[in-house]
Amino acid sequence: MNKPNxxxxxxxxxxxxxxxxxxxxxxxxxxxVFWAVILAILFGPMQRRLLKRFGGRPNLTALTTLxxxxxxxxxxxxxxxxxxxxxxxxxxxxxxxxxxxxxxYVEQFRAMLPNFVQHQLDRxxxxxxxxxxxxxSSGALAGSQFLATKAFSFxxxxxxxxxxxxxxxxxxxxxxxxGPELVARIRQAIPLSQNQKRKLFSKFTRVARATVKGNIVVxxxxxxxxxLIFWFLGIPSPLLWGVLMAFLSLxxxxxxxxxxxxxxxxxxxxxxxxxxxxxxxxxxxVIGLVDNILRPILVGKDTKMPDYVVxxxxxxxxxxxxxxxxVVGPLIAALFMSAWGLFTGxxxxxxxxxxxxxxxxPTERPG
Numbered sequence: 001m002n003k004p005n006x007x008x009x010x011x012x013x014x015x016x017x018x019x020x021x022x023x024x025x026x027x028x029x030x031x032x033v034f035w036a037v038i039l040a041i042l043f044g045p046m047q048r049r050l051l052k053r054f055g056g057r058p059n060l061t062a063l064t065t066l067x068x069x070x071x072x073x074x075x076x077x078x079x080x081x082x083x084x085x086x087x088x089x090x091x092x093x094x095x096x097x098x099x100x101x102x103x104x105y106v107e108q109f110r111a112m113l114p115n116f117v118q119h120q121l122d123r124x125x126x127x128x129x130x131x132x133x134x135x136x137s138s139g140a141l142a143g144s145q146f147l148a149t150k151a152f153s154f155x156x157x158x159x160x161x162x163x164x165x166x167x168x169x170x171x172x173x174x175x176x177x178x179g180p181e182l183v184a185r186i187r188q189a190i191p192l193s194q195n196q197k198r199k200l201f202s203k204f205t206r207v208a209r210a211t212v213k214g215n216i217v218v219x220x221x222x223x224x225x226x227x228l229i230f231w232f233l234g235i236p237s238p239l240l241w242g243v244l245m246a247f248l249s250l251x252x253x254x255x256x257x258x259x260x261x262x263x264x265x266x267x268x269x270x271x272x273x274x275x276x277x278x279x280x281x282x283x284x285x286v287i288g289l290v291d292n293i294l295r296p297i298l299v300g301k302d303t304k305m306p307d308y309v310v311x312x313x314x315x316x317x318x319x320x321x322x323x324x325x326x327v328v329g330p331l332i333a334a335l336f337m338s339a340w341g342l343f344t345g346x347x348x349x350x351x352x353x354x355x356x357x358x359x360x361x362p363t364e365r366p367g
Contacts, residue, residue, distance in 0.1 A: 029164055029167050031164060031168075031324055032164040032165070032167040032168035032171065033167075033168075033171060034324060034327075034328065035168050035324075036167075036168045036169075036171035036172040036175055037175060038212060038327060038331075039069050039073060039074075039168075039172050039175075040172055040175035040176055040179055041205065041208060041209055041212075042069075042073070042209060042212065042213060043065050043068065043069045043176065044176070044179060046065055046068065047061055047062065047065040047176045047179070050064055050065060058177045058178075059177065061176075061177070062173050062174075062176040062177035063173065065176050066169065066172055066173050066176060069172065070169070080239070080243070083239055084239055084240060084243055087237055087239050087240050090237075183201065187201060196342060199342055200338060200339065200342050203338040203341065203342070204334060204335055204338040207305070207334040207337065207338055208330075208331050208334045208335070210298065211305055211310070211330045211331075211333075211334055212327055212330060212331065213298050214294070214295050214298040215250065215310065215314075215326075215327075215330060216327075217294060217298055218249060218290060218291055218294050218295050218298070219246040219247065219249045219250065220246055221290050221294060222245055222246060222249040222255065222256050222287050222290050222291070223242040223243055223244075223245045223246025223247075223249065223256070224242060224246075225282075225286055225287050225290065226241065226242050226245035226246075226256050226259065226260060226283075226287055227239055227241060227242020227243075227245070228242075229260070229278075229279060229282050229283075229286075229287075230242065230260075230263075233275055233278070233279065235263065241259055244259055245259045245260070245287070247326075249291065250310065250311060250314050255288075255291065256283070256287050256288075257283060257287075257288070260279060260283045260287065261283065263279060264276050264279040264280045264283065267279060268280075305330070305333060305334065305337065309333050309337070310330055310333070312333075313329035313330050313332060313333035314326060314329045314330060315329070316329050317329020317330070317332070
């Protein structure tokens with residue numbers, strides 16, 4: 001038996017085992033590690049610019065970037081989540097006490113429909129709205145109960161949350177400071193040619209950053225605008241509806257319109273023409289145009305993934321990874337498209353993205 005070949009196989013097996021064991025150890029904090037990596041990718045360009053301004057002081061630069069990311073990205077999410085849980089608990093109490101009757105709104109909506117519309121509903125066998133009313137009532141109660149449960153159980157998971165939060169901040173500091181060195185080591189370990197590794201890393205970094213940033217910013221903007229108009233019109237639980245519009249903005253073509261369109265129709269049928277027209281115009285020309293204006297700026301034509309890929313990968317990620325799948329799904333899709341684009345593309349073609357992610361060798365890192 002060839003002894004060098006055997007040693008190589010044993011070493012590769014050992015490498016695989018210890019890598020899986022290390023991943024298993026990190027599994028309880030996979031969310032903290034994942035978001036530390038995502039924030040490091042998003043705020044990496046800022047860190048490199050600040051490094052030049054601070055005269056090559058990596059610790060100060062990483063700390064400053066960490067504080068900026070904490071104020072811009074982390075704290076707003078924590079505050080909105082706490083307010084959302086509190087609002088969900090209030091909504092659950094209103095539904096359970098009968099103060100908010102979802103079934104009555106369904107019946108009122110049917111009564112306001114024109115006669116010919118009700119005739120068409122009867123013709124297609126959709127005249128029985130009792131089951132729909134019951135499903136909507138039970139669904140609203142279950143959703144608000146879920147948020148209320150989170151409000152009561154948050155105290156039990158406070159320790160895990162605090163530990164995971166500080167693990168994320170701790171890792172983010174070192175990912176920002178030592179990011180180029182870590183990327184260089186990872187690139188060195190991948191058994192591909194230098195040209196392939198450069199293309200793969202550059203393409204994936206650019207697509208991932210643009211896709212994640214585009215999805216999050218567009219969703220947050222549409223949700224904030226939708227919640228603002230709901231608050232202005234006096235609609236109950238505007239924060240809850242705004243968060244729903246933010247998530248539904250990932251659906252191509254319809255998106256947040258699934259939430260505000262029925263409300264606008266309700267206003268129009270209830271002779272509240274001013275509110276209905278205002279909400280319709282606002283939804284079309286303000287909420288609806290955010291995607292067409294912001295997404296090309298944040299994503300760009302050369303890195304934008306198809307809408308159906310974003311939709312399927314996001315829904316699949318949410319079903320597998322929970323809320324983290326909102327970002328995990330599109331990231332995996334970006335890696336998939338980058339790898340297959342590298343495989344099917346011309347091997348000799350020059351990469352226009354080669355300057356996207358400069359690598360600083362460990363010996364040349366400032367400071």
